[in-house]
Amino acid sequence: MKRLMQLGVPVGIVFIVVMLVVPLPAILLDLLIAMNITGALLILLTAMFISKPLDFAAFPAVILVMTLFRLALNVSATRLVLLDGYAGKVIDTFGHFVVGGSLIVGIIVFAILLVIQFVVITNGAGRVAEVGARFTLDAMPGKQMAIDADLNSGLIDEDQARKRRLEVHAEADFYGAMDGASKFVKGDAIAAIVITLVNLIGGFGVGVGQKKMGFGDAVSTYSLLSIGDGLVSQIPALLLSVATGLIVTRAVGDQDMGSDILRQLTARRTPLRVAGFAGLALCLIPGLPKIPFIVAGGLMLLASTRIEEEDEQASPEDEAHAALPSPDSPEVLAAEIQVDPLGLELSADIIDLVDPSAGGDLLERVKALRRKVAGDIGIVVPPVRTRDNLDLPLRTYAIKLFGIEVARGESPAGTVLAIGDFLGSLPGEPTREPVFGLDAKWIPAELRNQAELSGATVVDRASVITTHLAEVVTTHAARLLGREDVKLLTDVVKRSHPVVVDELTPAQLTLGEVQRVLQTLLDENVSVRDLVRIYEALSLRAATSKDTDALVEASRTALGPAIVAPYVTDSTVHVISLEPQLEQQMLEDLRPTEAGAVIAMDPDLGQSVLLQLSSMLTEAENQNLRPVLVCSPPLRPAVRRLVRPSLHQLPVLSYSELIGADQVRSVGVVSAAFVAPSGMAVTS
Template sequence: MALKRLTQLGVPVGIVMIVVMLVVPLPAIVLDLLIALNITGALLVLMTAMFVARPLDFAAFPAVILVMTLFRLALNVSATRLVLLDGYAGKVIDTFGHFVVGGSLIVGLIVFAILLVIQFTVITNGAGRVAEVGARFTLDAMPGKQMAIDADLNSGLIDEDQARKRRAEVHAEADFYGAMDGASKFVKGDAVAAIIITLVNLIGGFAVGVGQNGMAFGDAINTYSLLSVGDGLVSQIPALLLSVATGLIVTRATGEDDMGSDIVRQITANRMPLRVAGFAAFSLCLIPGLPKIPFVLAGGLMLIASSRVQEAADAPAPEAAAPALASADTPELLAAEIQVDPLGLELSADLIDLVDTNAGGDLLERVKSLRRKIAVDLGIVAPPVRTRDNLELPSRTYAILLFGIEVARGEAPPGCVLAIGDFLGSLPGEPTQEPVFGLEAKWIPAELRSQAELSGATVVDRASVVTTHLAEVVTQHAARLLGREDVRMLTDVVKRSHPVVVEELTPAQLSLGEIQRVLQSLLEEGVSIRDLVRIFEALSLRAARTKELDPLVEAARMALGPAVAAPYLVDKALHVLTFEPQLEQRILESLRPTDHGATIALDPETSHALITRLAQLATDVENRNIRPVLVCAPQVRAAVRRLVHPIVPRLAVLSYQELTGAEQIRSEGVIGAELPAGAVA
């Protein structure tokens, strides 16, 4: 606990002491100690930058650059104060001014200038550019990364904790590269400050020595100028180390090991480049006048390294490669590769904002809510929706996939909302149709939402359009989405609360496959299978007499009773279309059994006239914003549905026994026995 407390206070106290150094004179011996600490700290930062496997492992690096830069500038100020006041700034600066550059002002200035060119022109500018580009690309890639994380979460590949951790890493990466873009400016500014401070020290030292202390011109140069150059060199060495560390961090790609191991492994991974470099070094020995021994040694080292690479490759490669190749062909891996997602949603590049929570996108949350709503409405657990971007889609387009095949497509233009209504002519925008019901609509700018609502239009945001369209597709294809494993899961749920019902039904009377066919038939007609207990009880009774699909489905529908007609009730009234008794009798007499259930075998002319009249009546009723249902005898209901569904898919077919939930039955039309001339409405 004490160590943690000391760690928390260490850096703040250190920064305060740095600020104090700017105004309080330091003794020369203390300055020597701090200069040594500065150089050692810069070397430590450089080594840390080299040994991290990922840039984010050194996430504090931008702050370290700022603190180290401020520390170095404070040392410059303290050294300048001692040079100008005492003509002496400690042993370190004195040694750099006399011994390192040989006591020559010209040599010191040249070395100092070279260090500045290396740091400022080469390393700092390059690192700054890489940091800027890295920050830009990282921020641009954030929505795609977040969408990939949410898609993996929705598909069940990762759990909530893993998703939360990966989101934090994405945000940390963006923050890090953004901070590095700013930190590189500190390094560049430090190089400029070094030039200015050194020039001020040269001019100030000469002025103090000659003007204030009355020293000779040569003595002033020997005393003050060399100390100023020494101070500049002492400050530029740690500055250069930090610049190199900055360059290493921003150019470091994420790897499995530290930088040194990655570089050596990747350079020596192939023996051919080493051999070419070795023979090239030997060939340079043929040039007259060049020394032979250095190039022979360099070429020999390259060839020795290439032979070692070859030995290492020959030894473990076959043993290591064999399991890898074998594992790549295992049935489990191949099966995982060929699996398709039951339900998918693809977005064009300009629709990524719909899933970007930072931009206010909530599509993924709505999709999760949609799965819950489908479970409540239909009684099935919809598979996770695999959401991803698709660069091949046209702009502002989304596509809904079922088992990898596109089944629906729509548009959701950025910056727009969908206005639905009859009086949209005065609103600017792009005319379109609502994707589910085909209503006349218009994509209008989002800022005109209030105006559209005042004009009586229904305004829907883009995420709602996509979610509604997805819900309609799931409802239409619910039968295909109900797999055998889903049936087992639902059966297990019922068994926990009603074990006798399940044990009596399966496997003694019906297999899971036969139960699946019944449930799929119910879902195909929009009947919810949420009340599985009553469905299983009805199937158990009917399965004792027959295992044919149609009777089993009718038994399940009868057990559900009012729930079948409930979706079509309007103010507790049911709007129905019916057959005249004579026509219904002809239909009953024309029933023919087939492998796929009973079908109606009327003559083609009568069938065509019946379907045409029925479609006309249904359209007329729907134009009055009423959803009708066709009602007939239970013996012919399944066959009638097979006849009319391909032509009038939105028309539900109910039997007379399924009308018990309606308080009022309102006839909207009757199809006559004499067709086509005898049909009456």
């Protein structure tokens, strides 16, 4: 059966082409004409019983095939009429019985059908198809953004988003095809006029000129058959035109067209009553027949009484609507005031970045970014809600965290970002790269190759935004890790290592305490991908202490090789260390607080330590080195809190975390000597 369906249409089209050149017997022509009429009726009924236009997506192709089939029938009928003066019983009946054997009546009926099809239905359907195609294409970017926004916010999954995208593209393709298919219908109507005129003139000429018939005999034999042929072809053409109009004017509904029309016409009692009384009132006009208007008005009033009875019972739609919460209900208000953890807003002129039809792939890159960040730091980044913001200045984007803007940048349309030291020869607008603060320039996209040849690094607009977003996510990863995220990650670990999780939570630590440890690790740029090692270390340490700093240090020790790995260059890690005397003094100055241990040291000594660290860090960076500050494990959290406000880019590691490096090379030692305000060197 499947094979037959695959071959049916191709074989039918080949047969149609054969019909154009090979004569057909009259009995076969009768059969094909009957199939043409019933096929057109089937198409019309199918168009009425679908709930949305895409349910009949093959309709444009069907129009083309049926139009070609009808024209092939016209050619075959014309050949039989002119050669034999007979083209089967169907055409003969339409030529003699349907129009009463009158050529004038036949021409008038044919002309009326033609006007109905060509002037009214086809013209209107063509205009609706053209406007529908234009509006559908214009609405595609907005629909795509809505789908991606729902996906990013978690309202739909990947499969649902893919299905909705396919529906959007299918809808655009359908209305575009319908715009072209309506031209076939219009051309078919024009061809019917030309073919009928040619048949009338040719038949009269053959009868009078070749077969020496009288004028009346020629009209009776040939001209009436030509009109019959025109009527036979015009009826299925009219049905197909009506089907085209129904398809392009069909709004999406839950039921077929007939059910929708009857339900909507009879949904209100008042219109039916007014129409019924108006029909009865027309009986008062002298000369009008009373019975037809009484019957019509009575039916309207009877229908209105039926509607009144049904109004007493609430419809399923009304019940469903009543079941919906009120717009002022606490549930709806609570849903509206929820804040998106991560948001990306674009100004109106850079929406093209998220429009696939314009080549925009920002949303796809954001999805890829979520996967990359999850692989790098080990957390599930919340969906990024992307939307437009008319309040933003032109060419601007803003990154928001929990509804608060944390970063902003520019992405001018038609440009790329060139980064480098020698950009003076390139036209464009100077700026700074938003993540690393490097000198850069927005240059026209056409100059990309020229900029690359000059040694500059060229980055497209979407990559600039994605990189900026990645930096924000990495910097604020601790804030983005919520309690639900910890529960999700813990459940994932439990599937493969149930014993580890069962020992840790809730027996020893609550999810909140685990969350605090993971947030601290993320805050110190430590990936939490290896949750199994972290949970094992926490389980061992929690047996003796639940202090957050102690738990963090235990986790860091377990992750030692992974922590030091980013700072290893050629199997060597470059370190800045503390003088033993200074380190001992810091240990003596440790003071516990609610936020963790801090070093209550002399302010001048603290300032000297920070100045020495800053100088050593700058010198090392000038040598293309990436040093780390090392100290004893008990002191590390407090030292981190000391240096973070002014030297946040300086990693602080403990000696136990250096086991992942083959070699350790010192680039400086911080001493306890500091410079007093008077300039005198003082030793503590």
